[in-house]
Amino acid sequence: MGVVVIIVAAGYGAAAGWLLPRAAYRLSVEPGAPWRTHCPQGHPLRGRLGPARCPGRPAGPAAGAGECGPRYGARSGTTALVAGAVCAALAAAAGPRPETAVFAGLAPVLVLLALVDLAVHRLPDLLTLPLAAAAAAGLGAAALAPGAAGSWRLALLGGAALGAAYLLLFLINPAGMGFGDVKLALPLGIALGWYGWGVWLFGAFLGFLYGALYGLFLVLRSPNGRKQAFPFGPFMAAGALTGLLLGGFGA
Template sequence: MTGVLVIVLAAGYGVAAGLLLPRPAYRLSVEPGDPWQGRCPQGHRLAGRLGGWLGPARCRTSLRPPAPPHAYGRRAAPLAVLTAAVCAVLAAAVGARPELVAYVGLAPLLVLLALVDRAVHRLPDVLTLPLAAAVAALLGAAALAPGSAGSWRLALLGGGALGAAYLMLHLINPAGMGFGDVKLALSLGVALGWYGWGVWSAGAFLGLLYGALYGTYVLLRRPDERNQGYAFGPFMAAGALTGVLLGGFGA
């Protein structure tokens, strides 16, 4: 019964968080060097919660009487379903352990990063660096609580190791592996290292495998796009998610 309640609560949190993602996904999806989006595609200034950073991607005009809201960017409902599903499967795997707060709590931020990366092939520092600090801090707190099933020391070592591995890939092929991927690898390595080197290896390998499979698909089915890069962050996130699920169920 406790497990079911934890899954339901995690899914509810995922729905609530997912409904807030369309606006930041739109605002952060800009090219490097450009300011964050401050207006909708029709030119209306964005305002609302926290300076217009959270919530569905829709706005009203300043006409009198006010015109109906118009939508832009991602729809809120599919993102709510996606985020709820991610949070629910994490809760099912990890269970009512202290580390669940870190994994479920930060899952919407990882979804947001994947959305931005898919849109503009960019992983902004404003998301990747706080994510790395937050997952390390939350897992550190979980390690002090009774009932945790991982190691904070291994988590920190995992973050450093995966970050170093992706840094090497970036130095070898900067065009194929962006520096944003290196920074994302820090937080994913921490999340994977918590459950040990076996889970770390599985999650790191699966992220590369998912990306390679997609690259092969593009090469075979979309030859006109073979010289274009593609967002690797979502595959890194999917590999890490798979690894954490394996670690959670194994623990």
């Protein structure tokens, strides 16, 4: 049964990940700018999800008949591989329990958020706030199902606590952390709190540790690395993923 769950989760993750590049391109804009509706070649985008490939021929007189336009943004194969691997790892850790469907179901959204944050250092409200609501509702439903290994009450408390902690850090040093990170902390805290305060603390700490190690790498690589800004959302997500893997195997 566990192997079947892993295979299903990996297939779902790969399918969802394959659709992410176009959405990431559409959402990778500066704050206040409208979402993109055209590819770099100027052709209207067909739908919100799918590969990031120009739907028409390359612009210019040299374009041959029937040619597809160039790719842009992330490659579908890469995002499918990443999302599939994340979902498979979560399924392997949590096993055939109801929370597995919630964690694996929401994981591709975190991959999408990471893509946008890496591109423009932004975590859109369009994704972070619904993700928090979906995590709370999904784990609430999972808590009612037989075989659940976590606590919905602790999940909600974990979301509130991690959100409050990031809000405090934002108020202390607004230049060092974006408000999008505060909003992302809500769903991550909900997920980590499901398995208890030990997992919550471990996952939250690892997010900071991963970010600090990358910051140290930038400093060692370049004299200007200390002043170089980098997106923190992917490290938050990586820390939460590590915590959930620990919590799932421990449960």
